[in-house]
Amino acid sequence: MLTRKDALRLIKSIADFANAPLDIREEEDATVIEVRLKPEAAQQIPSLAESTPRRYRVLHIEDTDRLADLVYYYLRTQYDVDTAQTGEEGLERALKQDYDYILMDLRLGDGMDGYQLTELLRGIERYATTPIIALSAYSSRRDVEKCIEVGCSAFISKPFLKDDLLKLMRQLEAKIPNRNP
Secondary structure (H helix, E strand, O other): OOOOOHHOOOOOOOOHOOOOEEEEEOOOOOEEEEEEEOHHHHHHHHHHHHHOOOOOOEEEEOHHHHHHHHHHHHOOOOOOEEEEEEHHHHHHHHHHOOOEEEEEOOOOOOOOOOOHHHHHHHHHHHHHOOOOEEEOOOOOOHEEEEEEEEOOEEEEEEEOOHHHHHHHHHEEEEEEOOOOO
């Protein structure tokens, strides 16, 4: 619970932000606070929708639970993250839901690998320009070249730091097609 002093300070800062005159007077049994918000001042206050950044949807295709959990932990405050453990499951999720980013492990165990899945996704119109970031412990020059050849937008080598992944995602944000959030 706020103290009276903290509540008044909060109200004053809101009134200052809104450029609204504030009248505070003490009466016998209460403090009366009157805020007069001019119509033009109300229009200058950004709406919550305008000030809230868009939450992008991320599909992370990773066969290792520990890394899937780590990436979810890295991104959870800024992105909505879904995880698939196989290439087939990743394709199924991508067809059912639109994603703004795809994080792709290149070696997925049995079945379709990340290279094959990337090629398939690039053939689907809604994923033609979606940023696909290859995540791999295999970081030879040939591995990087191959992931770019099949359509990955970028490559990041495992292990990676949270800040490196977030920085790369922000750099690729301009390539995200305009979709309704």
